[in-house]
Amino acid sequence: MMLKQKRLLVANLIAPLLITLVFGTTSSAQTPKTGRNGRRPPTPAARRAVVLTTDCGADMDDQWTLAQLALAPELELRGVVTTHAPSLAAPAADTAARVSKEVFDHLPLKTRPPIIAGSSVPLTDKTRALDNRGVQFLLEQSRIHSPARRLAVLVTGAATDVASALLIEPHFADRVEIIAMGFEGWPVGDDPWNVKNDVRAWQVLLESRAPITVGDAAVTKRDLLIGRRQAHELFAEHGLPGRYLADLHTAWLDKEAELCQKVTGSPDTWPVWDQVTVAYLLGLTRGKIYPRPALRDDMRFTHPARTEATKRKAATITWITAIQSDALWKHFKQVMSNKK
Known part of the structure; x- marks a missing residue:
């Protein structure tokens, strides 16, 4: 084999190794990442x-x-x-x-x-x-x-x-x-x-x-029956949004006391x-x-x-x-x- 051909053969063999060392394996982008325990992390559930x-x-x-x-x-x-x-x-x-x-x-x-x-x-x-x-x-x-x-x-x-x-x-x-x-x-x-x-x-x-x-x-x-007190306790820690939702329930009880009594047996509860x-x-x-x-x-x-x-x-x-x-x-x- 001529010297020029030998050099070409060696270059062809070494080139892929150099690319791998510099850039990493070409398949790594498709390899799933693993956690510390060697397992793949769970895929987020679709909403x-x-x-x-x-x-x-x-x-x-x-x-x-x-x-x-x-x-x-x-x-x-x-x-x-x-x-x-x-x-x-x-x-x-x-x-x-x-x-x-x-x-x-x-x-x-x-x-x-x-x-x-x-x-x-x-x-x-x-x-x-x-x-x-x-x-x-x-x-x-x-x-x-x-x-x-x-x-x-x-x-x-x-x-x-x-x-x-x-x-x-x-x-x-x-x-x-x-x-x-x-x-x-x-x-x-x-x-x-x-x-x-x-x-x-x-x-x-x-x-x-x-x-x-x-x-x-x-x-x-x-x-799903909710009382007046329970509604406010449910959202007590959630600021203005919580107060808004609790107040909707209270306003309904106040406005529809007779209906609440008829449906639930109490003017202070509503489903x-x-x-x-x-x-x-x-x-x-x-x-x-x-x-x-x-x-x-x-x-x-x-x-x-x-x-x-x-x-x-x-x-x-x-x-x-x-x-x-x-x-x-x-x-x-x-x-x-x-x-x-």
Whole structure:
């Protein structure tokens, strides 16, 4: 072999070694880092994407629910779609949007999820959608999701906009999971508030193929009852934001003493109904799966015959039977210190 060829061969052999010594191995950027114990650090859990639909301002529970959702590090609140209730000043959805903004004004948030006013009136026909910016927001947010990774859509007011999204785009049902506070209890159904405000919308939801979980009045009244003193103790260490939330509860008790007495047996206690939806997202509930019923115009359920239910295995509903309230309130206290 000629001297020139030998020198070229040696150079080709040495060059990769020099590059490795100077710059490190070319595969090191793809090698996972390890901790002191030689193990890979845990991958941060992906936050659950959520859109809240709410009649914020109709009751104090809406504000508490919105606050905990906005501050929870486990959850990614993509936005708020406001809806209607008889007690909200017209246009109702715009009033609920203003109250939602007021909640954000009192929280230590670095960024704010968008608030979009939805429908201020219920459906007049369960086959005809009421399209609006809130409905389009729901559809847009759902489109990056799939049956394997569903968008959580919380229904804590009238279900008008969620029903409209299902009517406009039936595949919306394949990309979302609906979690709702509503109905008096299982197996009867019935409802004095959220469902009553748009019965046709709930008929659309129950006739869809979207997964549905419900926390009813019975379980929330039992497990989410908060007294005047407890509300202030819950937020005592959290300055102005805590005082704002506690005062909402106090103001409700003072304003609706007769209703509180009728519902709970005391003028000084009230259930924070809507927070059952937050508890579910945090894994703090237990429930049972039933064949999905149909909803009559009088808000009572019609249950499928057993043979029919067997044929329609996919048509089920999850009914929450218990809420870990102590863990839920502990979580709420902790996230009040967060700046998200």
